Amino acid sequence: MTVMEVFEKSRGLKAMEDIYAALESRTGVAAPTSCPVEFASAFCKLAVAQSCGKCTPCRIGLAQLGGLIDDVLDGYGIVEDLDLIAELAESIYDSADCAIGFEAAAVVLRCVKGFKDDFLFHVEHHNCGADGFAAVPCVSACPAGVDIPGYMALTAAGRYTDAVALVRKDNPFAVACGLICEHPCELQCRRGMMDDPINIRGIKRFAADHCDVEVLPDKAEATGKRVAIIGGGPSGLTAAYFLALMGHSPVVYDQLAHLGGMLRYGIPAYRLPRETLQAEIDFLLSAGVEVKYGVKIGTDVTIKELSEQYDAVYLSIGAHKENRLGLDNETAEGVYSAINILRNIDGDEVPDFTGKDVVIVGGGNVAMDVSRTALRMGAKSVHIVYRRRMLDMTAQVAEIEAALQEGCRLHELVAPVGIELDAGKVCGLTVQPQMVGAMAAGGRPAPVPLDEEPYTIACDAIVLAIGQVVDYQCFEDAGFKVDHGRFVTFKSGGVENADGVFVGGDCASGPATAILAIGAGKAMARNIDSYLGYEHEISLKLDIPTALPKGKAYCARANMVEVRPKTLAGDYELVERGLSPEEALQEASRCLRCDHFGLGALRGGRSCSW
Numbered sequence: 361m362t363v364m365e366v367f368e369k370s371r372g373l374k375a376m377e378d379i380y381a382a383l384e385s386r387t388g389v390a391a392p393t394s395c396p397v398e399f400a401s402a403f404c405k406l407a408v409a410q411s412c413g414k415c416t417p418c419r420i421g422l423a424q425l426g427g428l429i430d431d432v433l434d435g436y437g438i439v440e441d442l443d444l445i446a447e448l449a450e451s452i453y454d455s456a457d458c459a460i461g462f463e464a465a466a467v468v469l470r471c472v473k474g475f476k477d478d479f480l481f482h483v484e485h486h487n488c489g490a491d492g493f494a495a496v497p498c499v500s501a502c503p504a505g506v507d508i509p510g511y512m513a514l515t516a517a518g519r520y521t522d523a524v525a526l527v528r529k530d531n532p533f534a535v536a537c538g539l540i541c542e543h544p545c546e547l548q549c550r551r552g553m554m555d556d557p558i559n560i561r562g563i564k565r566f567a568a569d570h571c572d573v574e575v576l577p578d579k580a581e582a583t584g585k586r587v588a589i590i591g592g593g594p595s596g597l598t599a600a601y602f603l604a605l606m607g608h609s610p611v612v613y614d615q616l617a618h619l620g621g622m623l624r625y626g627i628p629a630y631r632l633p634r635e636t637l638q639a640e641i642d643f644l645l646s647a648g649v650e651v652k653y654g655v656k657i658g659t660d661v662t663i664k665e666l667s668e669q670y671d672a673v674y675l676s677i678g679a680h681k682e683n684r685l686g687l688d689n690e691t692a693e694g695v696y697s698a699i700n701i702l703r704n705i706d707g708d709e710v711p712d713f714t715g716k717d718v719v720i721v722g723g724g725n726v727a728m729d730v731s732r733t734a735l736r737m738g739a740k741s742v743h744i745v746y747r748r749r750m751l752d753m754t755a756q757v758a759e760i761e762a763a764l765q766e767g768c769r770l771h772e773l774v775a776p777v778g779i780e781l782d783a784g785k786v787c788g789l790t791v792q793p794q795m796v797g798a799m800a801a802g803g804r805p806a807p808v809p810l811d812e813e814p815y816t817i818a819c820d821a822i823v824l825a826i827g828q829v830v831d832y833q834c835f836e837d838a839g840f841k842v843d844h845g846r847f848v849t850f851k852s853g854g855v856e857n858a859d860g861v862f863v864g865g866d867c868a869s870g871p872a873t874a875i876l877a878i879g880a881g882k883a884m885a886r887n888i889d890s891y892l893g894y895e896h897e898i899s900l901k902l903d904i905p906t907a908l909p910k911g912k913a914y915c916a917r918a919n920m921v922e923v924r925p926k927t928l929a930g931d932y933e934l935v936e937r938g939l940s941p942e943e944a945l946q947e948a949s950r951c952l953r954c955d956h957f958g959l960g961a962l963r964g965g966r967s968c969s970w
């Protein structure tokens with residue numbers, strides 16, 4: 361009798377799975393500044409180890425390719441080797457039987473073409489030219505360069521006010537970022553190689569929630585230089601705060617009645633309470649920032665006039681104009697823009713969604729925010745319509761989960777094709793089912809219409825959350841260069857034909873994140889200061905607790921949880937609960953102190969000024 365065994369994981373297979381999981385977490389948190397030559401070599405070796413050995417290009421070719429790359433790494437390579445590497449990789453790509461071979465070749469090809477200068481540097485100098493080694497990985501991933509291990513240590517020591525002051529040295533929006541920062545720093549946290557990345561944002565929130573009355577840092581002597589800041593969002597206010605500390609006189613112009621930009625007029629109060637944001641803005645203004653509310657540059661005053669009146673100008677107007685679908689009936693009663701709803705939520709111009717069925721079109725963070733807001737506006741049901749798959753949505757996973765948990769319904773893979781009206785008012789959104797197609801530029805599959813009948817989702821209102829664009833027209837008319845809807849700038853933020861004008865934030869990058877806008881504001885304060893002929897330093901001298909060796913005990917990450925109110929309608933209270941003191945202490949103590957250990961030990965690990 362022949363016996364067929366029931367499949368059971370062998371010890372070897374389990375061990376391999378563990379190794380792959382460790383490899384995955386390692387590559388997941390690897391610094392993007394790693395040497396591409398070294399990476400290509402390691403990747404080749406990994407692929408050879410995975411090769412089933414059936415086809416020669418993979419088994420033999422990849423080993424040879426790895427050897428050639430190693431020659432370059434070891435300093436024996438010559439310039440001609442680079443062409444040879446590319447040729448061999450192309451030939452493996454064309455002839456390997458399966459993805460183990462041809463994908464490895466494709467990665468090497470991307471490395472040798474995309475990082476040709478790094479390969480050349482190895483050949484010509486016999487060492488690595490990759491700059492920007494991430495001495496402290498989390499710090500190099502934070503666009504404002506916040507001293508993360510420093511404030512972890514201060515929080516663990518119970519010195520919360522010092523922790524917040526340290527954050528503010530680089531990022532004045534310590535409180536707001538503790539609540540809403542998208543925390544790119546955590547993606548690079550080395551602790552992720554062991555168990556989970558540190559909850560860096562959570563610790564910032566905890567320190568901000570528990571700090572005493574804050575004192576402004578010392579200001580430099582007054583310079584008499586006046587700087588106009590157009591736009592009082594996070595980017596403009598960051599620049600204004602630092603310029604004031606540097607002794608200059610910044611004047612912020614904003615078209616609206618309150619400051620904060622999208623932090624106030626986009627992000628809903630249940631994620632960032634208005635009074636919390638206002639208190640932080642008031643603190644920043646107290647550094648010596650003048651504000652002119654309700655002035656729209658381009659309409660009330662021209663940028664040329666401002667340039668003549670001020671010693672320098674920072675343009676940070678964000679991206680406030682909504683995109684349209686391009687369908688008929690888009691201006692009919694019952695079709696709204698997400699940005700307008702979120703902007704006017706505190707005012708009288710907000711639609712009444714009580715008891716209504718609402719369809720939201722879009723898959724980004726704005727779509728999630730407006731969906732959850734619609735529930736708080738009393739909507740009976742909220743349907744989110746997205747033309748790709750849920751996993752292709754650009755919204756943060758936590759935001760998608762929160763919207764679904766609160767009761768929003770997601771319709772994946774359906775594209776809007778018609779807005780239906782009844783007596784001139786919206787009564788439905790017709791959608792065409794889609795399937796995923798080929799990968800498009802940007803790494804997401806393009807949706808392709810399925811051969812199925814469109815269907816209509818009955819509703820009383822449609823909200824479009826399909827992206828924002830920069831309102832640049834009057835600036836383009838004044839001679840500013842615009843490309844793909846964003847201002848074109850030099851690396852310094854300066855622009856062609858407008859000496860003394862600097863541009864940054866969402867209007868230069870396209871709609872992005874608060875911390876990117878804050879990082880741009882910080883950089884522009886530095887560059888404007890230089891332009892004005894100064895080299896002021898922003899510094900903070902604090903005694904940071906000594907880094908002590910940690911044990912190697914594994915410990916999971918403490919997350920913040922959302923508290924759901926019984927009824928959402930009318931409830932705009934903060935939903936995220938901060939860490940408890942015990943959780944914060946445990947979490948801050950998990951930090952591996954890369955400012956002291958690893959490369960941090962050699963490179964000083966910390967800069968007390970910038």
Ligand SMILES: Cc1cc2nc3c(=O)[nH]c(=O)nc-3n(C[C@H](O)[C@H](O)[C@H](O)COP(=O)(O)OP(=O)(O)OC[C@H]3O[C@@H](n4cnc5c(N)ncnc54)[C@H](O)[C@@H]3O)c2cc1C
Nearest residue numbers: 591593594595615621622626657678865866872873874877
């Ligand atoms: C709904 C929504 C949710 C978001 N959620 C998050 C999040 O959770 N985390 C995160 O990190 N980021 C989030 N973002 C993105 C973040 O808010 C922005 O990236 C950031 O605010 C951009 O900052 P900024 O200063 O460049 O521009 P903005 O914040 O847009 O500020 C620009 C300012 O310029 C003013 N202005 C514009 N034109 C003129 C003019 N002609 N004259 C005078 N003033 C003018 C505006 O009134 C505004 O105050 C969200 C954005 C939105 C829309």
Ligand code: SF4
Nearest residue numbers: 502506541543545561
């Ligand atoms: S501001 Fe954001 S990116 Fe920077 S350290 Fe804080 S959470 Fe991380």
Ligand code: SF4
Nearest residue numbers: 498549550951952954
């Ligand atoms: S362990 Fe600490 S210092 Fe190291 S990357 Fe993570 S947060 Fe930064």
